[in-house]
Amino acid sequence: MPFQSPFPPIDVPDVSLPAFVLEQCAARGDHPALVDGVTGRTITYAELPVLVRRAAAGLAARGFGRGDVFAVWCPNVLEYAVIIHAVTLLGGTVTTANPLYTVDELSAQLADARARMLLTIAPLLPAAREAATRAGVRELLVLGEPPEGSGATPFAALYVHGDEPPAVTIDPGVDLAFLPYSSGTTGLPKGVMLTHRNVVANILQTTPAEVQVVRADDRVLAVLPFFHIYGLVPVLNAGLRLGATLIVLPRFELEGFLQAMSAHRVSVCFVVPPIVLALAKHPAVAAHDLSALRLVFSGAAPLDAGLARACAERLGCTVRQGYGLTESSPVTHLSSPFDPPDKVGAVGRLVANCELRIVDLATGGDVGPGADGEVWIRGPQVMRGYLARPDATAATLDADGWLHTGDVGFVDADGFLFVVDRVKELIKYKGLQVAPAELEGLLLAHHDVADVAVIPHPDAEAGEVPAAYVVPRPGVAADADTAEGLRAWVAARVAPHKRIRHVTFVEQIPKSPSGKILRRVLVARARAAAEAPSLAGASTGPASTPVGTSPG
Numbered sequence: 001m002p003f004q005s006p007f008p009p010i011d012v013p014d015v016s017l018p019a020f021v022l023e024q025c026a027a028r029g030d031h032p033a034l035v036d037g038v039t040g041r042t043i044t045y046a047e048l049p050v051l052v053r054r055a056a057a058g059l060a061a062r063g064f065g066r067g068d069v070f071a072v073w074c075p076n077v078l079e080y081a082v083i084i085h086a087v088t089l090l091g092g093t094v095t096t097a098n099p100l101y102t103v104d105e106l107s108a109q110l111a112d113a114r115a116r117m118l119l120t121i122a123p124l125l126p127a128a129r130e131a132a133t134r135a136g137v138r139e140l141l142v143l144g145e146p147p148e149g150s151g152a153t154p155f156a157a158l159y160v161h162g163d164e165p166p167a168v169t170i171d172p173g174v175d176l177a178f179l180p181y182s183s184g185t186t187g188l189p190k191g192v193m194l195t196h197r198n199v200v201a202n203i204l205q206t207t208p209a210e211v212q213v214v215r216a217d218d219r220v221l222a223v224l225p226f227f228h229i230y231g232l233v234p235v236l237n238a239g240l241r242l243g244a245t246l247i248v249l250p251r252f253e254l255e256g257f258l259q260a261m262s263a264h265r266v267s268v269c270f271v272v273p274p275i276v277l278a279l280a281k282h283p284a285v286a287a288h289d290l291s292a293l294r295l296v297f298s299g300a301a302p303l304d305a306g307l308a309r310a311c312a313e314r315l316g317c318t319v320r321q322g323y324g325l326t327e328s329s330p331v332t333h334l335s336s337p338f339d340p341p342d343k344v345g346a347v348g349r350l351v352a353n354c355e356l357r358i359v360d361l362a363t364g365g366d367v368g369p370g371a372d373g374e375v376w377i378r379g380p381q382v383m384r385g386y387l388a389r390p391d392a393t394a395a396t397l398d399a400d401g402w403l404h405t406g407d408v409g410f411v412d413a414d415g416f417l418f419v420v421d422r423v424k425e426l427i428k429y430k431g432l433q434v435a436p437a438e439l440e441g442l443l444l445a446h447h448d449v450a451d452v453a454v455i456p457h458p459d460a461e462a463g464e465v466p467a468a469y470v471v472p473r474p475g476v477a478a479d480a481d482t483a484e485g486l487r488a489w490v491a492a493r494v495a496p497h498k499r500i501r502h503v504t505f506v507e508q509i510p511k512s513p514s515g516k517i518l519r520r521v522l523v524a525r526a527r528a529a530a531e532a533p534s535l536a537g538a539s540t541g542p543a544s545t546p547v548g549t550s551p552g
Contacts, residue, residue, distance in 0.1 A: 002357050005350035006415055007210050012201045012380055016170040017177045018085040020200045021241045025049045028243055034078045037249040037260035043078050055086035056165035058158025066091030066168050071115040073097045073128055075250035080226045083119055088177045091168040095179040096227035100495040103131045110135035113179055113191055172196035180229050182326035183426055183435040191387030192326045201380035202329040203238045205351035211336040214268055216243035221266045223249040229330040230300050235270045254278055258288040265292040272300045272431035274461050280311040293317045300431025301463050302419050305345030323347035327403055329381040333417050346416035354379035369413050374423055375405045425519050427456040427464050429497040434466055448476045453509045453517045457502050467502035469522055478505035
């Protein structure tokens with residue numbers, strides 16, 4: 001039998017995302033909604049819906065409407081909240097992209113999503129223009145004043161068409177609000193179709209009094225990237241729905257991060273495990289006043305229980321974590337500030353209206369409390385499917401509505417989920433997904449590579465980094481110079497989080513009879529090599545019997 005949420009069921013209203021998130025804005029008046037953590041520039045709650053309507057009117061005047069896709073390619077800025085709600089107010093769909101993407105990566109997403117318009121910032125404009133041209137994007141908008149002759153439209157130009165956009169009827173259960181890209185359980189990035197109802201449901205699931213992560217009087221540090229589902233929904237949209245003040249930072253840089261927390265008296269901080277590590281151990285933390293901080297909430301990757309305790313003790317605050325996937329909008333489990341201390345290592349309990357199965361990997365049958373198995377989820381926040389990928393959808397979302405997460409975990413007697421491993425082969429670099437297949441395909445295009453496999457390699461700061469096992473072509477030297485050349489070649493073609501950090505030369509890649517790479521065999525070899533006593537003078541790499549290695 002499936003595990004059920006311990007929380008009372010909630011009613012999910014039949015309403016659009018902007019109507020839901022912005023519902024109480026006018027009543028909050030001059031209360032700050034979004035504050036630039038560097039400059040102090042502020043958008044109040046009263047101003048936010050006005051800016052949304054004006055931007056929507058400007059988009060409509062340019063022919064953007066229901067069913068169109070709008071891409072956002074920029075770091076965290078205050079206008080992120082404006083544009084996503086302007087687009088969804090018109091019945092359009094927002095696809096978000098990592099600002100560190102290369103032109104190739106961005107153009108691939110734009111083309112797959114069939115984006116009609118793209119918003120970026122001035123420093124990214126040349127790359128954005130090239131990607132937009134390749135993908136057939138019709139119009140390029142830029143925050144600030146674009147260089148003369150750039151062909152880009154200033155974002156402010158959207159505001160000159162009044163504040164009465166055309167009325168659009170939205171079907172919340174059908175129309176897509178967001179189209180973030182995820183690698184799912186395996187393979188290359190795919191568009192995750194999230195409806196208005198999916199996202200509204202998840203905000204309601206994560207904001208009841210029983211869990212109370214954020215309150216209206218909180219000042220929330222919004223440093224997690226809004227292009228990522230974690231920053232987009234639990235931080236940005238849930239924060240605005242609840243009436244909190246979001247202190248927005250464009251990127252994580254430790255000193256600036258700490259200064260913003262101190263200067264703005266941040267009370268809640270959403271982070272990923274590497275930031276928890278810095279808060280627990282970095283000496284720079286001691287130089288800043290973080291006394292207003294009451295809660296550190298970690299997500300996107302598992303948080304070690306010992307590290308959570310160390311952070312909590314140092315800062316005198318509560319440290320909790322949650323669990324979810326892009327495919328579930330994202331939250332399925334949430335730990336609360338009210339949870340017992342012995343549950344620190346858990347990712348929490350099922351949110352309301354959500355069901356869980358733990359499925360034995362060998363038998364396919366359900367298992368009870370304390371037994372490991374694959375985590376399956378069902379609830380109103382689960383995606384419609386992958387865009388134009390029926391086979392990938394069927395492999396992840398079954399006919400009964402169960403989302404097969406690819407993660408392995410167990411539920412204890414009190415209903416808390418502990419995630420212990422992954423069936424899927426994705427690499428989690430600081431909470432960002434890296435698909436081994438993408439890097440393997442790239443490396444196979446290099447003339448020095450005969451065969452290759454990519455696996456996760458443990459890293460104290462990032463959690464995991466990509467490590468490549470390479471069979472060199474005949475006549476190619478399996479040495480440090482070749483390894484460094486391969487690493488540099490990949491680095492020039494991918495975003496920083498996808499860079500290969502270790503290269504190990506091997507004679508062959510282990511594969512099944514059907515030709516599938518046996519990555520688990522390589523992972524086991526790497527663990528064995530790491531645990532084996534080192535030989536004096538020997539060069540060790542992440543795998544056993546390497547021909548040559550190059551650490552990142």
